Amino acid sequence: MKTLTKYWFLEGFSLFEKLGMSTMMQMCELLDMDQIEKGEIIEIGNRSKKCIFFLKKGSVKIIDSRNNIVKYVVKMGNIFGELSLYDEQVASEEKASALEDSIICYIESDMMEELMEKHKSLKNGVLKVYGLRIRKLESRLQDLIYKDNKTRIAEFVSFYVKEFGIDKPDRIEAKNLLSHKDIANLTNTSRQTVNNLLSNMRKNKEIDYDSKYISVIKRGGD
Numbered sequence: 001m002k003t004l005t006k007y008w009f010l011e012g013f014s015l016f017e018k019l020g021m022s023t024m025m026q027m028c029e030l031l032d033m034d035q036i037e038k039g040e041i042i043e044i045g046n047r048s049k050k051c052i053f054f055l056k057k058g059s060v061k062i063i064d065s066r067n068n069i070v071k072y073v074v075k076m077g078n079i080f081g082e083l084s085l086y087d088e089q090v091a092s093e094e095k096a097s098a099l100e101d102s103i104i105c106y107i108e109s110d111m112m113e114e115l116m117e118k119h120k121s122l123k124n125g126v127l128k129v130y131g132l133r134i135r136k137l138e139s140r141l142q143d144l145i146y147k148d149n150k151t152r153i154a155e156f157v158s159f160y161v162k163e164f165g166i167d168k169p170d171r172i173e174a175k176n177l178l179s180h181k182d183i184a185n186l187t188n189t190s191r192q193t194v195n196n197l198l199s200n201m202r203k204n205k206e207i208d209y210d211s212k213y214i215s216v217i218k219r220g221g222d
Contacts, residue, residue, distance in 0.1 A: 010105065013054060013077055015129070018121035027115060031105045036060075036098045045092035050084035050109040052126075058102025059164065059177060065095045070185040072136065073099070073178070075164055082130055084109045085116075099177035144188055152187040153197045157207060161216045171208070171215040 010016055010031075016024060031054075036042060042053065045065060055076050062071045062080060071094070074080045083091035116123035143152050165174030178186075180194040187194070201207045208215045 010054065010056075013079075015079065015122065015125040019119060023115075023119060027107070030107050030111050032107075033103070033105045036102045036104060038098050038100050038102075040098050042096040042098065042104065044081045044084070044094045044096055046095070050088065050091060051081055051106040052079060052084065052109060052112045053081045053096070054079050054105045054107075056103045056105060059099045059175075060096040060102060061099055061178070061182065063095050063097055064093055066093055070178075070182045072133070072186070073160070073164075076102075079126070079129055081106070081109075082126055082133075085113060085126065086130060100175065140188075149187070149189045149193050150197055153183065153189060153194055154201065154206075156183060156187050157198070157201070157214070158216055161207075161214060165215075168215075169218075171217050173213050173215040176209055176212055176214040 010024060010028065016027075019027075036058070042060065044051075044053075044062075055074055055078055057076055059073060059075045060080065061073050063069065064071055074096075080096060081091065081094075083094065112126075116126060143155075147155070160178070161172050161174045163174075164177075165172045180198070181191045183189075183194045184191045198207065198209065202209065205217055208217060
């Protein structure tokens with residue numbers, strides 16, 4: 001892919017806001033790009049060389065390859081695979097699956113490390129992403145201790161829709177990309193529990209969903 005086209009793919013990533021045009025062009029020379037179809041697996045740990053991935057379009061779920069459990073979801077404009085910079089053992093146990101047709105760019109970890117050493121803003125940006133991942137995992141552990149199944153599922157659905165959705169007059173609506181099994185994995189519950197709770201929430205007009213979309217219904221005054 002031409003360098004200028006790759007440059008367009010990296011635009012919109014907050015990670016690169018403070019980098020100049022020349023640095024961005026240098027980085028683009030090192031990138032590869034792929035179009036990934038829905039359901040396709042993106043190898044993270046099982047690669048000859050570890051890479052950092054930039055998600056320009058679509059969304060992916062990160063999976064623990066040892067047990068096939070979903071760990072978290074990444075939306076466009078974000079990176080994944082950054083664990084290979086800090087913990088190669090954990091990174092080797094991850095893979096990604098496209099939740100919809102997606103476009104990724106990727107760079108080998110050692111090349112990314114060289115760029116991070118030269119550019120403090122890039123290094124700080126990647127560290128921030130890594131730190132947010134850790135805090136989210138810590139938050140999930142706290143939820144397991146202090147929140148019941150119903151609360152964990154309801155809060156996750158609300159977070160997911162607000163994070164991935166579009167604000168409409170009567171609702172916030174997002175693509176319904178996660179299966180009930182995925183939600184069960186992410187909330188440490190069972191698929192049947194998720195099925196029952198989402199059905200009750202729809203009956204109570206808290207949410208609405210079908211095979212394509214899931215919405216959080218706004219209450220009067222929201």
